[in-house]
Each structure stands twice: as structure tokens, then as C-alpha cells.
Amino acid sequence: MEPLTQLTSKTVVLPNADIDTDQIIPARFLTTTESAGLGQHAFSDWRFDSDGSPKPDFVLNRPEAGGCEVLVAGDNFGCGSSREHAAWALRDFGFRAVISTTIADIFRSNALKNGIVPVEVDTATQQWLFENPGAEVTIDIGHRQLQLPDGRRCEFAIDDFARYCLLYGVDPLGHLLSQEKAINDYERAHHCTP
Amino acid sequence: MVPESDETPAILYVDLHLVHEVTSPQAFAALRNRGLTVRRPERTLATMDHSTPTRADVLYGGLPAGPARDQINMLQKNCRDFGIELHDLDSKQRGIVHVMGPELGATQPGSTIVCGDSHTSTHGAFGALAFGIGTTEVAHVLATQCLLQRKPRTLAVNVSGRSAAGVSAKDLVLAIIGKLGVGGGTGHVIEYRGAAIAGLDMEQRMTVCNMSIEAGARAGLIAPDDTTFEYLAGRPMTPTGVQWDHALANWRELPTEAGAEFDREIDIDAAALEPMLTYGTNPGMVLPITGRVPQANGDTGMRRALDYMGLNPGEALIGRPVDVVFVGSCTNGRLSDLRDVATVLAGRRVADGVRMLVVPGSQDIKRQAESEGLDRVFTDAGAEWRESGCSMCIAMNGDRVAAGQYAVSTSNRNFEGRQGAGARTLLASPLTAAAAAVAGKISDPREYLR
Numbered sequence: 001m002e003p004l005t006q007l008t009s010k011t012v013v014l015p016n017a018d019i020d021t022d023q024i025i026p027a028r029f030l031t032t033t034e035s036a037g038l039g040q041h042a043f044s045d046w047r048f049d050s051d052g053s054p055k056p057d058f059v060l061n062r063p064e065a066g067g068c069e070v071l072v073a074g075d076n077f078g079c080g081s082s083r084e085h086a087a088w089a090l091r092d093f094g095f096r097a098v099i100s101t102t103i104a105d106i107f108r109s110n111a112l113k114n115g116i117v118p119v120e121v122d123t124a125t126q127q128w129l130f131e132n133p134g135a136e137v138t139i140d141i142g143h144r145q146l147q148l149p150d151g152r153r154c155e156f157a158i159d160d161f162a163r164y165c166l167l168y169g170v171d172p173l174g175h176l177l178s179q180e181k182a183i184n185d186y187e188r189a190h191h192c193t194p
Numbered sequence: 195m196v197p198e199s200d201e202t203p204a205i206l207y208v209d210l211h212l213v214h215e216v217t218s219p220q221a222f223a224a225l226r227n228r229g230l231t232v233r234r235p236e237r238t239l240a241t242m243d244h245s246t247p248t249r250a251d252v253l254y255g256g257l258p259a260g261p262a263r264d265q266i267n268m269l270q271k272n273c274r275d276f277g278i279e280l281h282d283l284d285s286k287q288r289g290i291v292h293v294m295g296p297e298l299g300a301t302q303p304g305s306t307i308v309c310g311d312s313h314t315s316t317h318g319a320f321g322a323l324a325f326g327i328g329t330t331e332v333a334h335v336l337a338t339q340c341l342l343q344r345k346p347r348t349l350a351v352n353v354s355g356r357s358a359a360g361v362s363a364k365d366l367v368l369a370i371i372g373k374l375g376v377g378g379g380t381g382h383v384i385e386y387r388g389a390a391i392a393g394l395d396m397e398q399r400m401t402v403c404n405m406s407i408e409a410g411a412r413a414g415l416i417a418p419d420d421t422t423f424e425y426l427a428g429r430p431m432t433p434t435g436v437q438w439d440h441a442l443a444n445w446r447e448l449p450t451e452a453g454a455e456f457d458r459e460i461d462i463d464a465a466a467l468e469p470m471l472t473y474g475t476n477p478g479m480v481l482p483i484t485g486r487v488p489q490a491n492g493d494t495g496m497r498r499a500l501d502y503m504g505l506n507p508g509e510a511l512i513g514r515p516v517d518v519v520f521v522g523s524c525t526n527g528r529l530s531d532l533r534d535v536a537t538v539l540a541g542r543r544v545a546d547g548v549r550m551l552v553v554p555g556s557q558d559i560k561r562q563a564e565s566e567g568l569d570r571v572f573t574d575a576g577a578e579w580r581e582s583g584c585s586m587c588i589a590m591n592g593d594r595v596a597a598g599q600y601a602v603s604t605s606n607r608n609f610e611g612r613q614g615a616g617a618r619t620l621l622a623s624p625l626t627a628a629a630a631a632v633a634g635k636i637s638d639p640r641e642y643l644r
């Protein structure tokens with residue numbers, strides 16, 4: 001994974017609360033055995049009519065959404081399933097960060113493993129972002145800060161290990177593999193060997 | 195196994211890893227790319243459920259070419275190459291992964307269980323710590339049998355009282371999600387406690403824990419007790435003889451100590467509950483069946499949900515015509531659920547114009563239901579009786595609800611498009627679903643039990 005220390009982008013706003021993983025990527029696209037290329041199906045039922053034509057008024061289809069790497073969403077973003085396809089689809093679509101007041105557990109974990117920064121903010125900050133779509137924000141992972149164009153700086157929480165992995169492009173599997181001795185010892189002590 | 199610190203999450207050893215065809219191909223690919231093997235294939239159990247057809251002629255007559263078949267073939271190859279036991283399409287014990295695990299006795303108290311599926315929370319009914327993981331984590335567990343995890347917060351759901359006739363475990367958990375909200379359990383593991391929980395059998399406990407994820411919780415669990423041990427005794431993968439005695443002694447130590455403090459607690463009186471039904475586009479949008487659709491009051495999310503569902507504020511749910519009834523899924527595809535449905539369907543007919551699909555959670559359940567004659571009750575009533583699988587819960591296998599149709603479903607999610615693009619899903623118990631099938635409209639199941 002490429003290191004990610006700081007991200008500056010305009011925002012696109014999708015103010016719906018409880019956006020679930022079935023909206024981010026509908027189940028009919030999960031028959032793929034690849035993780036690449038899912039961006040074309042991101043928010044498919046919201047982006048396209050049943051005949052496949054794009055809905056011109058949907059925010060992600062508007063020209064100003066082009067190139068936006070930061071998605072601002074309503075409360076409880078990413079609820080629902082463990083399907084990592086949701087994170088793959090968002091990343092492939094071009095998003096590198098999601099801002100909401102709350103981000104669902106498994107989605108958060110999946111996002112971090114795919115270089116998408118989950119940023120939880122207070123309601124007032126979320127409201128400001130809703131009212132100022134297209135605002136250029138900076139997400140500083142090293143300083144755990146969201147910087148708004150009016151100069152405000154909002155702290156956000158990010159797990160130390162996840163932050164380290166983002167900053168240095170570290171794959172957490174490498175960390176687990178380095179624990180070989182501890183795993184062997186545990187298995188011996190707990191009779192886990194076949 | 196290794197405690198957490200500020201710098202690193204805890205390393206959790208995984209006792210049982212369940213694998214299915216939809217969330218595993220990319221994980222096996224990651225192993226191959228790095229030249230890794232599966233560390234503990236004997237602690238890994240695989241099956242196919244999500245994209246498998248439930249029509250016998252399609253399932254056994256040669257799967258049609260397409261991405262779903264590719265996915266199934268890939269799981270077969272991956273299990274072969276990496277030495278993992280697979281309950282394949284022809285297995286007599288195959289079923290939805292969260293139905294099959296408990297039936298085999300693979301799900302055991304005090305163990306850690308993960309699967310690339312959010313309804314892994316089901317296994318918490320046995321006092322196991324069980325939760326869904328993403329595909330990257332599936333690769334972690336395959337390669338190391340371990341998972342990186344931060345300690346969750348704790349939430350006690352205390353359920354007192356005793357449910358009235360016609361009010362089932364599904365109604366109870368829908369009421370709990372209604373109270374917590376779909377994000378209310380985020381970051382928490384829920385322990386369901388109290389007399390009403392202790393009084394549930396294992397199938398009902400699985401229904402409750404299954405939907406913990408619907409409140410945003412990482413996992414849900416119920417303290418193991420004699421009900422748990424009686425269910426497990428004699429199953430194919432449970433210990434026997436001296437090892438059973440040893441396991442039982444350990445399992446009896448597991449329940450939370452008296453006076454333990456939780457980060458949060460809520461109380462529910464089961465005696466006050468009615469059959470429940472969702473009206474919106476997430477499982478937290480739930481009402482007693484005799485209730486009325488709430489006012490949107492400027493809530494754009496509610497407005498949007500009601501528009502999608504074609505419902506108006508203030509209207510009653512009872513009496514609304516339905517098009518499709520689905521009984522099945524890892525929430526309510528077990529034998530007791532099918533018996534509930536048969537109670538209502540026996541001697542009655544599915545209403546004209548209603549399509550009813552009954553899908554057992556496993557092939558084992560299918561056989562048991564057939565030995566009791568339940569299949570005849572369903573087919574005599576005009577319902578379709580299928581092979582096991584996830585079916586209309588996720589609509590990946592050809593079973594789906596058409597755009598604009600109303601479905602009463604015993605599954606776990608009423609998200610937009612969940613049962614097919616444009617489908618309108620109302621979640622309910624098997625009894626309520628059966629009542630809707632017979633009446634052709636939303637009906638109070640208690641009227642069918644007299």
C-alpha cells in the first residue's frame with residue numbers, strides 16, 4: 001500500500017444517514033472474484049436508472065463531483081455487512097476519505113486496509129460540511145486533523161496502529177506474520193496443534 | 195493471545211474460521227501472491243451458500259455458466275489447494291454458514307469464531323465471541339490464524355418478562371434494534387441477559403444474536419447454560435467422553451460474573467411486546483404490527499425511506515397487500531421457524547397473487563422438515579419449497595423480489611434493493627410472514643393461532 005500522510009481535496013456531500021453497504025455496492029455485483037474495477041458499480045442503484053442511464057441529478061453524477069476524493073456523509077456511514085467490496089468500490093471510484101459523525105465498525109476496518117481514511121467529526125462540523133459542498137479540506141493523518149477552508153482545525157481519532165500503517169504504507173499482515181513465535185507458543189500451550 | 199497496547203491492537207487467536215464463496219476469493223489470491231499457506235486448515239471450515247441456486251434442477255443439473263459458478267468453482271479449487279474441508283454442493287450437511295456451523299457442533303462456547311460475513315454474530319448464541327470480518331482479514335486469519343483487534347465496549351441488554359403467544363425471538367430482537375437504533379451498538383459487544391433470554395431455546399437465541407450486527411454491534415452473545423450444552427451434546431464436531439466432561443467444566447466457567455459492570459445497559463420487557471414489523475429501509479425502522487407509520491417531521495431520511503417503501507405517515511401496516519413472502523435466511527431458516535410457518539399454513543392456502551418461498555437454512559433442516567411432513571404443508575398451501583441457501587435474503591442466486599413489490603421477509607435486512615433492485619421489504623417473524631402469505635396482506639399472526 002502507498003503511504004498516505006496528507007490529503008487535500010474538494011468534498012462531495014451525500015447527507016443521507018445510515019448509508020449501508022448494500023447501497024455502496026449492491027449484492028448482485030459481489031459475484032466477482034476480483035477486487036479491482038468495482039468503482040463502476042459504486043452506489044449503482046442511486047447513480048443509474050433501471051435501464052442503466054445515469055441519473056443527472058444524483059450528486060456523484062454531477063461534473064463538480066469529478067476528482068473529489070473526500071465523501072461527506074450522514075450519520076452511521078457503512079452500516080450493514082462485512083463486504084470489503086464496499087471499500088474496494090469507493091476506492092476504485094476515487095475516494096480516499098469518508099467524513100461522518102459515526103462510521104460503522106467493519107466498514108471502518110475495511111476502509112483503513114484499503115487506504116481510505118475514516119474521519120469522525122462532531123455534528124456541527126458535519127453540518128458545516130453539508131452546507132458547503134465542494135469545500136476544499138485537508139486531512140492530515142500525522143496530526144489527526146481535519147482542516148477546513150475557514151482555518152478551523154478539527155481533531156479526529158484514529159487508531160495508532162492504523163495511523164502508522166497509513167503513514168508508512170505498512171501491511172498489517174506483515175505485523176501478524178512477524179508474531180510467528182508468539183503464535184507457536186500459544187498453540188503449544190493450548191494444544192491447538194493437530 | 196497478545197494484549198493490546200497504544201501502539202498495536204491485541205492479537206486474537208481464532209478457534210474457528212468459517213469461509214464461503216463470496217468474500218474469500220480475493221483472500222486466497224492474496225495468500226498465493228505472497229506464497230503463504232493456510233496455517234490451520236483443520237480450524238477452517240468452508241461451504242457455499244450466498245450465490246448457490248435453491249432450485250434443485252439448477253443446483254444439481256449443472257450450474258449455468260457465469261460469475262456465480264466461477265465463484266463456486268474457485269472455492270472448490272481453493273479448498274483443494276489449501277487443504278480445507280469443504281461442504282460442497284453435494285454435501286448432506288451443507289447450509290448457510292451460520293446454520294451449518296452450530297448444527298455440526300463446530301460452534302462451541304468460549305471460542306473465537308470469525309467469518310467474512312457480518313451475521314457471524316449468530317454464533318454468539320453459544321457464548322462464543324463471534325464476529326464478521328472483511329476479506330483482507332480473512333487472508334490474515336488464513337495465513338496466521340490470528341486477527342488484530344481492539345477491545346470493544348460492552349452493552350448489556352436485559353430482557354425481563356415472558357413473551358406472549360405469537361411473539362417470537364425475531365420480534366424481540368426487532369424491538370431491541372428499534373430501541374438501540376441501527377448505529378446504537380457501534381463499537382460494542384452486546385450481552386443479552388435476563389429471564390426472557392434464559393428461557394429461549396438455541397434456535398431462538400441464534401435469531402437474537404444473528405441481528406446484533408443490525409444494531410451496529412460487533413458481536414452479540416448469550417451466556418452458555420444447560421440449554422446450550424444439551425444442544426451441543428452428540429453433534430459431529432463436539433468433543434466426546436472425557437474431553438466432553440473437560441469441555442463442559444470449562445464452559446460452565448464462562449458466564450459473566452454477578453455484578454459485572456457494562457459500559458452501557460438497556461432494559462426491555464418481553465411481556466409488553468407485540469409482533470413487530472419494519473416499515474422503512476433499515477432494521478431500526480420498526481413498529482408493533484398494530485402500529486401506524488410515524489410522521490417524517492422534517493426528517494429527510496425518514497421521508498426518503500417512506501417514499502422508497504411507498505408508505506404514508508399515519509397509515510396502519512395491517513391490511514396492506516403483499517406480493518412476496520420469504521421464509522428463510524440465517525436469521526429464521528431453522529426447523530422451529532419452519533414449524534411456526536406450518537402451524538399457520540396447515541389446512542390453509544397462500545392467497546392468490548402471492549408468491550411464497552420457503553428455503554431451509556441447511557440440507558439437514560430440509561431433511562428433518564420433510565421427515566415431519568412440513569414440506570407437504572408448504573407445497574399443499576401453494577408455497578415453493580427449495581434447497582438450502584441464502585436465497586432472497588441477499589438475492590444473489592436468482593431468487594429475488596421485483597422492483598416495486600412488497601415482500602414480507604424473515605431475513606435480516608430491509609435495505610433499499612436488498613432483495614432485488616427496487617424491492618420493498620418488511621422484516622417480520624416466520625409467524626407474521628405466514629399470516630401475510632395466507633391473508634395476502636399484512637395480518638396479525640395471533641389471529642391464526644387460536
